[in-house]
Amino acid sequence: MTNLKIQGSVPLDLEGGLVELRGDCARMVPHWAPPARVTPLPVSPSLIHGVTVPVGSARLLDAMSDYGD
Template sequence: MTNLKPCAPAPADLEGDLASLRGDCARMAPHWAVPDRIASLPVSPSLIHGVTVPSKSARLLDAMSDYGD
């Protein structure tokens, strides 16, 4: 079942300055968990295979000057 009760919007300080923005960020920071850094090892090119690109996407990229020319 879906909860159809509306949630109260977060208070917005539309006239705030940089100091109030920094305060908002400082209050939100504890809610964000920092993942452990995972050191990835290089992969041999011989192990990279099986990549397919749909023909529609390939034609689109080929038509773009940044990618196809």
């Protein structure tokens, strides 16, 4: 069994208001830096192989009017 230890203090007031929530989010912004945007390179259709669709999924999509008609 793992012994989980909580480091730091746990806030006693779990019913904080919107102002407190916005302040918490503002303090976390530096930790949420977006990753560098990666643009995928196009792949030749001849290199795409081995894709299979389960029969149940194919039937489900076939039964949907947006896809099957």
